[in-house]
Amino acid sequence: MKHALFTFVICVGSLFAQNNIVTIKILAVVNGNVITNFDINSFTSYRKMQIQKQYSSKGFISPSEKLALQKMFVQMDQTAFEELINKELIYAKFLSDGYNLPDSIIDERLSEEMNRISKGDSGKFAEALYQKMGLSISEYRRFIKKDMAVKSYVNQKLYKRIKVPAQDVVDYYLEHRNSKYKLPQKYKLAILNAEDAEKIKAITTTLNKESYDALLKEYNPESKSMWYAKADVNKLFKSFLESAKVGDISSEIKLSPKSYWLKLVAISGGSFAKFEDIKTVIEKELSKKEKERRFKKFVALLRRSAFIKVL
Structure with a gap:
């Protein structure tokens, strides 16, 4: 798997590739659904394009910068690969639990995106989607359907009842006061x-x-x-x-x-930020940590019972 993924990144995702010709490769099978390098490219290509523009504006890219960018792109694709596996697992759980998204909600979201990107012009919207993600409108519709389903499931099942205990907020403030909440002079x-x-x-x-x-x-x-x-x-x-x-x-x-x-x-300055002034910030930070913990645990459970074959 790593060899296939690295080949894709260096040959196709590199800033310095001359031709964007993609050979479709299956990287993994998750419960019968395949994940390909094209799926990863849909996730990461727009961000890579933005980075490319930033560095191209400099006019010259040193060999060390080129190597650093290639490593960055490898990491981006590896992260996207893991996220796609998780997404397939959660979407399968969404369906097996009997949930469904009405077509009207998906169509409304698609219409909002079209208005935002191309002011309702379907032709320009299709062109923008292809340039940004390599997807047609129908493919993008399936993409947002799965994306909305996964986010909805995670928010309802994992994140809905998170409440950070007040004492945890106080303890976190006292523990990190010197390192994170000291006001600069x-x-x-x-x-x-x-x-x-x-x-x-x-x-x-x-x-x-x-x-x-x-x-x-x-x-x-x-x-x-x-x-x-x-x-x-x-x-x-x-x-x-x-x-x-x-x-x-x-x-x-x-x-x-x-x-x-x-x-x-x-x-x-030189003193500490008042607890009352940053209480909400700490609550959000601890809530985020709890979300990450729950998500990691949930995905680990799904992976144990799933069929995942990395090629």
Whole structure:
């Protein structure tokens, strides 16, 4: 299986392939339904096309970048392969449990997609589908039918009753407070600058903590104190901030063609985000983890009783 999948990715999915001629290969059989390299291509081709455009705009792709992209595409196709197996298993479970999707719902979804992509023009819609996924409209209809069925089943059977205990949210906050919820320090700086040699000399002669504000008003009357993260300031400014205390003034910092003098007006941050402010974020994160756990367990059970042959 890996050999077949890798061959497909490098020869067909590569950014640098000259011809998009696909030889259909069966990669797996799941409960009698086949998964082919064409199915994988339908999943991943549009995303690969977007990546291709990003790198093509650079004009030159180094050998190391080319290799990295090929590895990325291999991983994308391997992920899609596993997702397609899971999708077949869940869809079979959906049907065996007696569920069905009315044609009206599928047609409504198809109509929405057509309006979104081509403003209702079926010809343009068909062309867009083929370019994006290599599918006809009838094939895409079957695709969204299965996709909607799988998502509906998973949401109803696995995700519907997930409720994160309040104590779990508190415990997670306390455990990860230092690593995930510490607020970055910010520095409020007044910045005095001058380019003219005479002005620079006048400032250096008279500058001190008491005269700074008056000099700022005289030479930079429009300048206002602003908040900065340390990561956003020049490295020479950072060296001043390393040891500065509120009220301190820097020595002259030369950044051609100007000279700068900083005053640290205030410091904020360095503390932790309040629990109340991020409680909902943590609940969503834990809910997502629980969904992933349930899905993984559910799929593992389905795989045990399914006929899966990887070729």
